[in-house]
Amino acid sequence: MTDTSTQTGTATPFAPLHDPSTRGFASDNYAGIHPEVLAALVAANGGHQVAYGEDVYTARLTEVLGEVFGTGVGVFPVFNGTGANVLALQACTPRWSSVLTTSSAHIHVDEAAAPERVGGFKVNVIDTPDGKLTPELIRAYPARVEDEHFAQVGVVSITNSTEVGTVYTPAEIRAIADLVHDLGWVLHLDGSRLSNAAAALGVGLRELTTDAGVDILSLGGTKCGAMLAEAVVVLSPERVHGTTFLRKQSMQLASKMRFVSAQLLALFEGDLWRRNAEHANAMARRLADGVAGIEGLELPHEVEANAVFPILPRESSERLMESFRFYFWDEASGQVRWMCAWDTTEGDVDRFVEAVRAELG
Numbered sequence: 001m002t003d004t005s006t007q008t009g010t011a012t013p014f015a016p017l018h019d020p021s022t023r024g025f026a027s028d029n030y031a032g033i034h035p036e037v038l039a040a041l042v043a044a045n046g047g048h049q050v051a052y053g054e055d056v057y058t059a060r061l062t063e064v065l066g067e068v069f070g071t072g073v074g075v076f077p078v079f080n081g082t083g084a085n086v087l088a089l090q091a092c093t094p095r096w097s098s099v100l101t102t103s104s105a106h107i108h109v110d111e112a113a114a115p116e117r118v119g120g121f122k123v124n125v126i127d128t129p130d131g132k133l134t135p136e137l138i139r140a141y142p143a144r145v146e147d148e149h150f151a152q153v154g155v156v157s158i159t160n161s162t163e164v165g166t167v168y169t170p171a172e173i174r175a176i177a178d179l180v181h182d183l184g185w186v187l188h189l190d191g192s193r194l195s196n197a198a199a200a201l202g203v204g205l206r207e208l209t210t211d212a213g214v215d216i217l218s219l220g221g222t223k224c225g226a227m228l229a230e231a232v233v234v235l236s237p238e239r240v241h242g243t244t245f246l247r248k249q250s251m252q253l254a255s256k257m258r259f260v261s262a263q264l265l266a267l268f269e270g271d272l273w274r275r276n277a278e279h280a281n282a283m284a285r286r287l288a289d290g291v292a293g294i295e296g297l298e299l300p301h302e303v304e305a306n307a308v309f310p311i312l313p314r315e316s317s318e319r320l321m322e323s324f325r326f327y328f329w330d331e332a333s334g335q336v337r338w339m340c341a342w343d344t345t346e347g348d349v350d351r352f353v354e355a356v357r358a359e360l361g
């Protein structure tokens with residue numbers, strides 16, 4: 001039998017099929033893997049480790065996220081953000097109840113009804129001017145408590161940073177959490193870009209979650225430099241049930257979990273999450289500052305994290321899209337989304353600003 005103990009892989013050359021120097025402003029998911037995350041994956045490779053989360057990397061991740069979010073938190077690595085949200089929400093939503101969120105929430109508009117189909121609960125929404133719920137908006141919602149004909153709210157879900165690039169402060173989250181708990185509900189946070197929110201405010205991850213009264217968190221890694229790695233973090237175990245079994249039922253239990261956990265360790269054991277998020281945020285700031293004041297371009301939202309949502313003439317966007325990738329956010333108003341990532345460079349931003357200026361000038 002061949003001794004495979006020294007095999008480290010094949011020497012087959014692999015040429016990229018794309019130009020690795022090309023970057024646009026379409027999404028932070030368009031970026032590749034941060035070299036430190038890639039190095040962590042390589043370090044975690046080789047030999048055998050117990051499958052399905054009984055490995056040393058997942059054990060270490062549980063310790064590390066315990067230090068970050070508080071002792072006793074439950075840590076459930078998963079593959080993607082939709083999976084994290086659907087799993088987290090299932091685990092805290094009673095069978096008969098619904099989730100209340102904003103009309104711009106990813107769980108409402110960008111998860112193809114996975115929450116309803118896989119999670120089996122209804123999502124009810126509130127319109128907001130800036131992607132953020134407030135206690136006033138929640139209080140004004142006609143929740144029809146005790147009305148058996150209405151899907152009873154059991155959970156409120158907020159996103160930080162929001163889908164429109166705004167940021168909740170710890171005090172704003174605390175005010176929502178207090179109301180939600182008074183009403184006997186649970187607070188979920190979609191933290192797909194939690195790192196960007198914390199970096200924008202100069203606070204820690206715990207201040208925006210555990211200390212602000214969040215009960216369950218979808219913690220994002222992918223947009224912050226991971227290849228594919230998110231985690232559900234249970235912050236209030238007494239309000240959340242069955243996460244272990246629901247993760248398997250929701251097809252989010254990775255057999256080779258060590259590689260998901262290693263990515264999250266690379267981000268959260270040190271300060272890589274903050275470095276990457278601060279950089280992406282700074283690039284969005286540079287972009288917003290660069291285009292501010294250009295006639296024919298409007299910036300309706302504060303640029304607080306790594307996204308810019310300007311409104312400009314549709315034909316101008318279409319011409320710019322021929323050279324720089326980005327998407328329409330709202331076809332009707334001509335609003336577009338420009339997203340910066342951990343690998344966006346100052347040169348990328350400056351070239352784009354020049355192109356916008358030339359187009360509108």
Ligand SMILES: Cc1ncc(COP(=O)(O)O)c(C=O)c1O
Pocket residue numbers: 080081082083085106107159162163190192193222
């Ligand atoms: C706010 C928010 N939540 C969750 C996700 C996760 O989505 P995915 O399932 O594509 O990883 C995204 C991705 O764009 C997002 O923007």
